[in-house]
Amino acid sequence: MKVINIGLLGVGTVGTGIAKIMIDNEALIVSRLGAKLNLKKAADLDVARDRGVSFGKGVLTTNPLDVVNDPEIDIVLEMIGGVTIAKDLILQAIANGKHVVTANKALIASHGNMIFNAAADKGVAIAFEPSVGGCMPIIKTLRESLVGNHILSIAGILNGTCNYILTKITSEGVSFDVALAGAQAEGFAEADPALDIEGFDTAHKLAILSSIAYGMEISFKDIYIEGISHITPMDIEFAGQYGYKIKLLAITKYADDTVEARVHPAMIPFSNPLSSVNGSLNAVTITGDAVGDMMLYGYGAGMLPTASAAVSDMVDIARSILAGSSPVIPIRSFQTDRIRKIPVRPMDELISHYYIRLTALDRPGVLSKIAGILGDHDISIKSVHQIDQKLKGGVPIFMLTHQAKEAEVQKALTKISSLDVITDKPMLIRIEEKNN
Amino acid sequence: MKVINIGLLGVGTVGTGIAKIMIDNEALIVSRLGAKLNLKKAADLDVARDRGVSFGKGVLTTNPLDVVNDPEIDIVLEMIGGVTIAKDLILQAIANGKHVVTANKALIASHGNMIFNAAADKGVAIAFEPSVGGCMPIIKTLRESLVGNHILSIAGILNGTCNYILTKITSEGVSFDVALAGAQAEGFAEADPALDIEGFDTAHKLAILSSIAYGMEISFKDIYIEGISHITPMDIEFAGQYGYKIKLLAITKYADDTVEARVHPAMIPFSNPLSSVNGSLNAVTITGDAVGDMMLYGYGAGMLPTASAAVSDMVDIARSILAGSSPVIPIRSFQTDRIRKIPVRPMDELISHYYIRLTALDRPGVLSKIAGILGDHDISIKSVHQIDQKLKGGVPIFMLTHQAKEAEVQKALTKISSLDVITDKPMLIRIEEKNN
Numbered sequence: 001m002k003v004i005n006i007g008l009l010g011v012g013t014v015g016t017g018i019a020k021i022m023i024d025n026e027a028l029i030v031s032r033l034g035a036k037l038n039l040k041k042a043a044d045l046d047v048a049r050d051r052g053v054s055f056g057k058g059v060l061t062t063n064p065l066d067v068v069n070d071p072e073i074d075i076v077l078e079m080i081g082g083v084t085i086a087k088d089l090i091l092q093a094i095a096n097g098k099h100v101v102t103a104n105k106a107l108i109a110s111h112g113n114m115i116f117n118a119a120a121d122k123g124v125a126i127a128f129e130p131s132v133g134g135c136m137p138i139i140k141t142l143r144e145s146l147v148g149n150h151i152l153s154i155a156g157i158l159n160g161t162c163n164y165i166l167t168k169i170t171s172e173g174v175s176f177d178v179a180l181a182g183a184q185a186e187g188f189a190e191a192d193p194a195l196d197i198e199g200f201d202t203a204h205k206l207a208i209l210s211s212i213a214y215g216m217e218i219s220f221k222d223i224y225i226e227g228i229s230h231i232t233p234m235d236i237e238f239a240g241q242y243g244y245k246i247k248l249l250a251i252t253k254y255a256d257d258t259v260e261a262r263v264h265p266a267m268i269p270f271s272n273p274l275s276s277v278n279g280s281l282n283a284v285t286i287t288g289d290a291v292g293d294m295m296l297y298g299y300g301a302g303m304l305p306t307a308s309a310a311v312s313d314m315v316d317i318a319r320s321i322l323a324g325s326s327p328v329i330p331i332r333s334f335q336t337d338r339i340r341k342i343p344v345r346p347m348d349e350l351i352s353h354y355y356i357r358l359t360a361l362d363r364p365g366v367l368s369k370i371a372g373i374l375g376d377h378d379i380s381i382k383s384v385h386q387i388d389q390k391l392k393g394g395v396p397i398f399m400l401t402h403q404a405k406e407a408e409v410q411k412a413l414t415k416i417s418s419l420d421v422i423t424d425k426p427m428l429i430r431i432e433e434k435n436n
Numbered sequence: 437m438k439v440i441n442i443g444l445l446g447v448g449t450v451g452t453g454i455a456k457i458m459i460d461n462e463a464l465i466v467s468r469l470g471a472k473l474n475l476k477k478a479a480d481l482d483v484a485r486d487r488g489v490s491f492g493k494g495v496l497t498t499n500p501l502d503v504v505n506d507p508e509i510d511i512v513l514e515m516i517g518g519v520t521i522a523k524d525l526i527l528q529a530i531a532n533g534k535h536v537v538t539a540n541k542a543l544i545a546s547h548g549n550m551i552f553n554a555a556a557d558k559g560v561a562i563a564f565e566p567s568v569g570g571c572m573p574i575i576k577t578l579r580e581s582l583v584g585n586h587i588l589s590i591a592g593i594l595n596g597t598c599n600y601i602l603t604k605i606t607s608e609g610v611s612f613d614v615a616l617a618g619a620q621a622e623g624f625a626e627a628d629p630a631l632d633i634e635g636f637d638t639a640h641k642l643a644i645l646s647s648i649a650y651g652m653e654i655s656f657k658d659i660y661i662e663g664i665s666h667i668t669p670m671d672i673e674f675a676g677q678y679g680y681k682i683k684l685l686a687i688t689k690y691a692d693d694t695v696e697a698r699v700h701p702a703m704i705p706f707s708n709p710l711s712s713v714n715g716s717l718n719a720v721t722i723t724g725d726a727v728g729d730m731m732l733y734g735y736g737a738g739m740l741p742t743a744s745a746a747v748s749d750m751v752d753i754a755r756s757i758l759a760g761s762s763p764v765i766p767i768r769s770f771q772t773d774r775i776r777k778i779p780v781r782p783m784d785e786l787i788s789h790y791y792i793r794l795t796a797l798d799r800p801g802v803l804s805k806i807a808g809i810l811g812d813h814d815i816s817i818k819s820v821h822q823i824d825q826k827l828k829g830g831v832p833i834f835m836l837t838h839q840a841k842e843a844e845v846q847k848a849l850t851k852i853s854s855l856d857v858i859t860d861k862p863m864l865i866r867i868e869e870k871n872n
Contacts, residue, residue: 021584021726031651031774032583032766129581135727137573137581145565145573147468148457148747215467273733276712290457290744291571294734297709298727308726311584325759330468338467 002035004318007067007098009089010080011044011060014103014130016051017307018077023053033315035322041067068093075317077310078102083110094118094126099327101313103130103306109204109220112211116331125320125327127313132205133158133282135305136296137312141286142212143333149288151213153253155432156284157277158205160301161196162228162248164188166236166265167278170245173233180229188280198227199248199263206250209284210261214254214342215334219261222344226264235357235427238385238398239267244355245275249432258343260350266432267355273297348407353382353431356401356409358416359394359424362386366421367397373415374401377408393423400431438471440754443503443534445525446516447480447496450539450566452487453743454513459489469751471758477503504529511753513746514538519546530554530562535763537749539566539742545640545656548647552767561756561763563749568641569594569718571741572732573748578648578722579769585724587649589689591868592720593713594641596737597632598664598684600624602672602701603714606681609669616665624716634663635684635699642686645720646697650690650778651770655697658780662700671793671863674821674834675703680791681711685868694779696786702868703791709733784843789818789867792837792845794852795830795860802857803833809851810837813844829859836867 006022008015022029022039030036042055043064061067068076068089076093078100080086086107093100100119102108108115108128119126129139133156142151157163161183168179180197183189195201207220228248239246244267253260268275273295277283282300287293299305320327332339360366367384374381385398401409413426442458444451458465458475466472478491479500497503504512504525512529514536516522522540529536536555538544544551544564555562565575569592578587593599597619604615616633619625631637643656664684675682680703689696704711709731713719718736723729735741756763768775796802803820810817821834837845849862 017726025584025586025725028586029584031770034766034771135581135724135730137577140576140581141573144752145571145576145748146744147751148461148465148744150461150464273712276709288571288744289461290453290740290747292735292741294571294732296730296732298730304726305728308582308584308724311726312581315583316580319764320759320761323756323759323761323764325756325761328755328759330470334467335470 001030002322003038004035004075004321005038005040005073006314007040007070007073007076008042009064009067009076009078011042011051012079013303014306014310015042015044015077015079016053017303018079018310019053019055021304021307021311029311029315033318035318037314037318040073041070043067064089068096068098073098074321075099075101075314077314078104079310081106083107087111087115090115091118094122094124097122097124099125099317101127101130101310101317103128103310105131105201105204105208109207109218112208112218120331120336123326125317126331127317128208129313130306130309132208133284133296134298134300134302135308136282136284136298136300137309138209138284138296139212141296142209143329146286146288146291149290151254152287152289154209154213154251154284154286155274156209156250157247157274157282158250158284158300159196159202159248160280160282161189161193162202163277163282164280165197166228166231166246166248169231169233170236170240173237175233176229176231197229199225202248202250203263206252206261206263209250210252210259212333213252214259215332215339216259216342217339219341219344222261224262224264224347228265230427231265234396235355235429238357239355242400243270244268244431245270246429247274249274251432258345261344262347262350264430266430268432350406351403352406353403353433354401354409355429355431356399356413357427358397358399358422359392360397361421361423362395363421369419369421370397370416373412377412379404379409379412391424437466438758439474440471440511440757441474441476441509442750443476443506443509443512444478445500445503445512445514447478447487448515449739450742450746451478451480451513451515452489453739454515454746455489455491457740457743457747465747465751469754471754473750473754476509477506479503500525504532504534509534510757511535511537511750513750514540515746517542519543523547523551526551527554530558530560533558533560535561535753537563537566537746537753539564539746541567541637541640541644545643545654548644548654556767556772559762561753562767563753564644565749566742566745568644569720569732570734570736570738571744572718572720572734572736573745574645574720574732575648577732578645579765582722582724582727585726587690588723588725590645590649590687590720590722591710592645592686593683593710593718594686594720594736595632595638595684596716596718597625597629598638599713599718600716601633602664602667602682602684605667605669606672606676609673611669612665612667633665635661638684638686639699642688642697642699645686646688646695648769649688650695651768651775652695652778653775655777655780658697660698660700660783664701666863667701670832671791671865674793675791678836679706680704680867681706682865683710685710687868694781697780698783698786700866702866704868786842787839788842789839789869790837790845791865791867792835792849793863794833794858795828796833797857797859798831799857805855805857806833806852809848813848815840815845815848827860
């Protein structure tokens with residue numbers, strides 16, 4: 001039987017999952033692939049820890065160069081993470097003519113163009129299904145299943161930690177800090193949760209998706225990013241009363257040969273299937289000109305779901321090796337010479353519906369002042385609600401607006417904030433209606 | 437630029453959609469594939485009708501042999517439907533060394549093994565993504581994305597007509613006949629709707645999915661099939677009060693090297709994401725040993741969504757032609773020599789929760805008689821409800837059971853039906869709890 005030799009860099013959670021699937025499901029994979037995937041080398045600084053996987057003799061090594069420089073290894077799986085050592089090792093593997101599979105969204109978001117060009121020049125595959133959406137085949141769906149579609153938009157819940165926290169605030173009415181502590185206690189959030197809760201992890205994934213959706217160079221720096229730490233139970237409760245859930249969304253849209261790319265908490269109507277995606281689950285909706293709206297839903301992280309995606313990439317590459325062909329699917333969905341810079345529209349130009357929560361003194365004339373400023377900025381109010389509840393030296397005023405321009409909304413809020421009747425920082429949440 | 441020549445058999449709804457995508461999105465496909473897909477011949481009995489597509493000169497023909505025997509055509513798309521002419525033409529195309537894409541679920545369900553073997557012997561691809569789930573990449577996900585997973589179960593809403601009708605009964609409280617007439621008027625149901633509403637179309641799709649999920653020979657005749665025409669608004673309303681929706685499901689499960697394969701209306705809890713799939717939309721949940729539960733959701737039929745899946749198959753094949761390789765993905769997910777017969781468990785052996793609705797005279801002692809018969813068959817009642825409403829000479833009695841064996845339930849219902857206090861045929865709906 002033919003053997004494809006695999007080298008693994010990093011035997012942490014996902015790396016261990018990959019080894020588990022390769023060992024536990026070896027017979028299954030052979031019966032599907034018609035060849036054996038042989039885990040020849042696995043590098044990790046800690047080779048002593050029991051991972052519940054029986055690696056073959058001599059497989060584990062502390063030296064990653066044993067992996068990337070082994071002439072018999074066909075495919076290198078990079079599961080180290082980070083943007084320094086991982087980058088050097090991937091480039092070395094590519095230079096040695098090896099195909100690469102990586103789960104490293106931060107690295108691709110920041111250095112993807114350079115790495116992809118290196119792989120294309122060398123004629124090797126670089127695959128990254130596990131970098132976005134865990135087990136959901138979002139990369140394969142965009143690159144292969146929707147190959148006949150102009151992608152018009154993508155909206156996704158792509159960070160399980162944030163979705164877990166928002167779900168907990170929604171169901172238990174607790175504060176963000178309490179929900180975060182709960183998520184940490186239950187293993188759904190890191191000790192340092194900033195990468196997740198500030199939206200960066202989601203934005204790394206969005207940078208990858210928008211690149212392969214439109215054939216554009218990866219442009220992480222142009223993404224608008226806002227996290228979830230300011231969301232309160234009061235906002236979630238109000239949203240619920242008006243038929244909305246609050247989710248941290250990654251959104252990209254294409255129109256007039258420019259792209260929107262933004263990560264922020266969004267109010268979405270109950271009729272949007274993303275609104276019922278709860279806990280640590282992920283989902284992504286894609287709109288194509290032929291397929292209309294479709295959605296993928298599943299575990300976006302975790303040992304085995306993410307490892308499953310890496311195995312899928314590995315088998316795809318193995319099949320092309322067995323067929324004696326070079327990689328047939330272009331890395332970024334479009335032929336390399338068609339990849340181009342597509343401008344990302346500044347956030348200021350966004351047109352959206354908005355939810356605004358102000359905290360103001362409970363005095364006559366306050367609303368008239370606020371409404372006046374909003375009117376000056378062409379922001380028309382759809383509904384306004386005030387409740388009898390003390391909040392930071394005032395009472396809360398909730399407003400939903402008709403479509404307005406982000407730049408005007410920001411200017412109006414700055415002016416409103418400076419009114420002496422306003423006692424706390426305003427809250428602004430964009431509403432993602434279907435017709436936004 | 438390299439050209440791949442395409443031949444189309446059948447220019448009906450889906451065939452027209454394929455031509456539209458190939459023409460409207462030609463530049464897009466070229467920029468992704470790096471070659472041109474050229475629609476060289478398209479055969480249909482009616483070449484005069486205006487389809488809103490500008491076919492090139494000499495492309496349309498009434499003779500399908502102009503397509504399958506054209507030596508320059510690389511890929512033949514069969515969009516005729518039916519199991520007679522379509523079969524002959526596909527076999528002729530394969531014999532001529534052409535790759536084939538088909539949307540013909542009825543044909544694959546009934547003659548798939550023979551056709552697949554013919555393709556494997558000849559070394560050509562036969563692809564059928566458009567045959568199941570329209571735009572949802574269910575075949576690609578099972579064959580490629582989940583290649584490292586043992587598939588444990590699949591449950592799907594795979595027929596838009598049935599889902600549209602059940603949604604209409606649920607939201608409007610109308611009878612099946614009224615909902616069907618509405619669906620026909622709005623173009624969501626055929627004039628002869630039997631293939632859809634009796635569950636056969638769903639079963640054709642299930643036969644295909646279970647084959648590629650487990651690497652088994654297609655075995656349509658072993659599928660249990662029950663349609664939706666007996667479902668009443670009363671059953672749907674009761675289900676709703678107890679937290680369930682009623683959906684026509686295709687279900688397959690693998691355990692102990694045997695397979696369950698059944699199509700029937702099922703009560704599913706609101707927490708099951710399939711419960712919120714409404715109207716003509718389709719969705720399918722897949723459980724794999726590595727990924728856990730995942731779901732695909734989208735338009736399961738219609739001109740462009742189905743055509744999009746055909747274009748995806750066509751581009752996959754074109755890529756392997758351009759790479760000079762033979763097809764790399766085995767047709768039924770497993771290597772041909774690993775495909776085997778896997779026994780389908782008889783429906784009698786099913787263990788499930790059940791909903792039973794009886795119509796009985798409103799007399800003392802009736803419930804005791806019924807409960808006695810159920811007890812004799814090891815069926816334990818979880819809850820029972822009787823409402824004061826006249827129905828076919830009696831009153832309705834609703835029951836939910838704990839887990840019971842299908843054979844015993846059927847025997848018990850036969851006995852109960854023969855009681856002189858029972859005034860109408862009993863209604864039985866299986867409940868698909870997660871722990872079934």
